[in-house]
Amino acid sequence: MSVDENKKNLKIADIAALAGVSKSTVSFVLNGHAKKHRITEDTVKKVERIVKKYNYRPNRYALALKSKISSTVGIVIPDLCNIGFANVVKELERLYRDNNYQLLIASSEDNIELEKASVQSLLDRQVDLLIVASSMSDDSYYRDIHATTPVLFFDRNIQSDYISSVCSDQVQSTRQVVAKLAQGLSECVYIGGQFELSPSRDRLEGFKLGLCDAKLNFKPEHVFHKDYQSDSGYLLMSDVVSQFNGLPPALFTASYSLLEGVLRYLSEHKLLATDMKIATFDNYSILDCLPKSIDSIEQDCQLIAKTLFDKAGALMGNSAMPRLSIILPSKLHLRSKN
Template sequence: MKKVSIKDIAQHLNVSVSAVSLTLNGKGDEKRISKTTQKRIVEYAQEQNYRPNSFAKGLQKGKSEIIGLVVPNISDVFFSRIARRIEKQAEQAGYDVIFSSTGENIEKESKKIQSMLDRQVDGLIIASCQKNTSDILKLKQNNFPFVLIDRLYPEIETNYVGFDNVGGVSSAVNQLIQAGRKRIGFVTLSMNLGTIRERLDSYLQTMKEHALPVENGFVHEMDYNNDEADMQNVIREMLKKPCNIEAIVFATHFLASEGLRQLKELNIRVPDDVAIVSYGEQKDFDLFEPAITAVNLPINEMGDKAVDILLRNMKETNFSYEQLRLKTELVVRKSCGAK
């Protein structure tokens, strides 16, 4: 069915386009359009299930009442949960949210940001690939409201909501040490992201504080698009001599999930043969046997804070940038060897 327009309504009722537009925008009385004409316009618009063009409506109001969300991968559980929370909080404030995925690609991220600006979004929430300095600077220079989440540009003062990666990984390593594990390995991503570097640095620092070795083969950096064979090879190498790893911290929830799958394939017992901690929860980690110890990330709080900061940035002329690092919580379960 063809969507009816203001022009269609005007032609059918033999009135001017401006009369229809003014009436449907609640300005009929102000512009002295007769009550009879207004009634005819409203009734016919309702009969035809007329819906206003949101873009045109936004131009009239000076805002679109739309927020743009740019993330690396909307299908990733982590980002999809953040997206759902942001959408919920934005809707409560009267805003719609449009989503875009960038695949960690700088060119795609730049195009997605520009596309959203072309659609007249009122503000942006961005989980950047951290290679897109030019667009982030441009947004800032134009005083456009935006909030970075999870990924930060340290050299640029911006709104930001992230996690305490250092404290989260440190708590994981300390828990394994308390459980009697000393040869602790770390599986992470070979990505030049600040969040990933912080997690690796925290692992190394915590091991150093306890005077524990980090030998060759203790740390493995994997490609984001690694396959099952890659993870299985890493697990084999870490558990055989000379490494003899007693515990593994996985830097992301999806690395932990794949690692657990390969440990099962290799008939390696958790935590008897190797203890496990994941940085980031998965929905069913508590249902595994044994249940998986994980650093729980306050995803809902991240979404709430990002929307709150953005809305205030959109309303306040003298807005001061805010940067928040949210505390994580280690959820101790049997996979870490805890008694």
């Protein structure tokens, strides 16, 4: 058999022809089974020289079909620009890269149909496991998937008897920050996202508990919500000002993206230097540099990523592993003075 030595992407048959050995011999060498099959050291070195010379890379999908292991993990997040999700994915990608795995990333934009399409695309690539921050309200879509490809939920607390989840504490951390924020004040406003999402419900529950701790009555008309986009924060802040005919004494935003919109509104309307107290869920280092002291809640993205990595590894090793619901601690950044 003649081989064009200038061709790229050699196949095992091409390497075998160049080395003057059988295809099975090449396979044994590449898979680390040379000694087991008593292949000589000279033959091993000859095959390895050819592999190195032509920069041979095995077909990942062909290997996956044969071994049923693709060494890839898929993750679906709602927003690639969200700092919390971005930090989790960055750390998770590093962990998988260091362990010879590839992390494939998709965004759902909190759209259920787009989420399903993203999941199907990852399954088509034969990922070994799916990690999902789902926009769905229950686990029904994922039950059949979980039976063949393990699924791990994170960030969203979805009720399930089958699928494990990793979330941050959102109720008690919000409660503590809001109790401090509203202490001694007459009113406190909440700006949040979609209530069909579990983080929204948890943060609002923490807000209510924090008001109770501060001896304030919860008023439904002081809750403004839409989604977690920065522009929504801007528009909701405009609604707050219209309702109050000015600014309320205190304001809690349920995400950093909403806070960005709020601050943009306050800046444009020359209201940033007012006495209105502000606190937010999520944290970003720029908050340490602002002239206005804003308390915040930071999710431990490194801990979330490490926990996901560890639980995913255990799940891939034992798909029948009992369901776990893991709640990780959040960190408070209390910058303001009461």
